[in-house]
Amino acid sequence: MIDNREEIDCPACGKIMQKIFMSKQGCCLDVCTEGCGGIFFDPNELQYFDEESDNIDELKKVIEGKIFNKVDESEIRVCPLCGNNMVKNYTSSKEQIQIDECYNCGSKFFDNGELEKMRKEYSNEKNHMQEFLSKSYDSIGSKIAELEIKENQERMKNRSKFLKLMDKIFIRNK
Ligand SMILES: [Zn+2]
Numbered sequence: 001m002i003d004n005r006e007e008i009d010c011p012a013c014g015k016i017m018q019k020i021f022m023s024k025q026g027c028c029l030d031v032c033t034e035g036c037g038g039i040f041f042d043p044n045e046l047q048y049f050d051e052e053s054d055n056i057d058e059l060k061k062v063i064e065g066k067i068f069n070k071v072d073e074s075e076i077r078v079c080p081l082c083g084n085n086m087v088k089n090y091t092s093s094k095e096q097i098q099i100d101e102c103y104n105c106g107s108k109f110f111d112n113g114e115l116e117k118m119r120k121e122y123s124n125e126k127n128h129m130q131e132f133l134s135k136s137y138d139s140i141g142s143k144i145a146e147l148e149i150k151e152n153q154e155r156m157k158n159r160s161k162f163l164k165l166m167d168k169i170f171i172r173n174k
């Protein structure tokens with residue numbers, strides 16, 4: 001994980017972002033504590049924060065319950081690390097949360113509140129997928145069991161046929 005050490009300006013409102021050290025992940029997040037409340041993720045940082053089980057207490061401490069400046073979320077933002085235009089992307093196929101991504105360096109910017117929303121969405125999706133998988137496993141599992149029983153019955157039938165046949169041959173040859 002590349003953790004940028006420079007002070008950067010918020011891509012949404014231009015205020016200097018504050019470095020918040022996240023002890024569980026061992027890196028700093030850049031947070032716009034004096035302006036819009038946006039969060040900037042260096043390349044490859046987001047994966048340590050996007051699930052509800054990832055601890056973000058230190059981040060919550062500086063943003064929760066605070067009132068931040070409103071920003072125009074539709075505006076094109078410029079990546080504070082490399083200067084390229086950032087691209088608006090949805091975090092999932094549900095198209096509810098739109099974030100800014102820099103395709104050049106891989107950094108990401110979340111407007112205030114978007115990270116929490118995405119963490120919820122991800123964990124819902126994960127639960128959904130697990131439920132789906134266990135349900136399909138259950139039904140596939142019972143189908144397999146059914147097939148095995150049928151196969152066994154067939155085998156037993158064939159075996160008794162075979163034994164009867166052997167008997168006949170044996171008797172005939174007596
Ligand atoms: Zn800002």
Ligand SMILES: [Zn+2]
Binds near residue numbers: 105
């Ligand atoms: Zn960039």
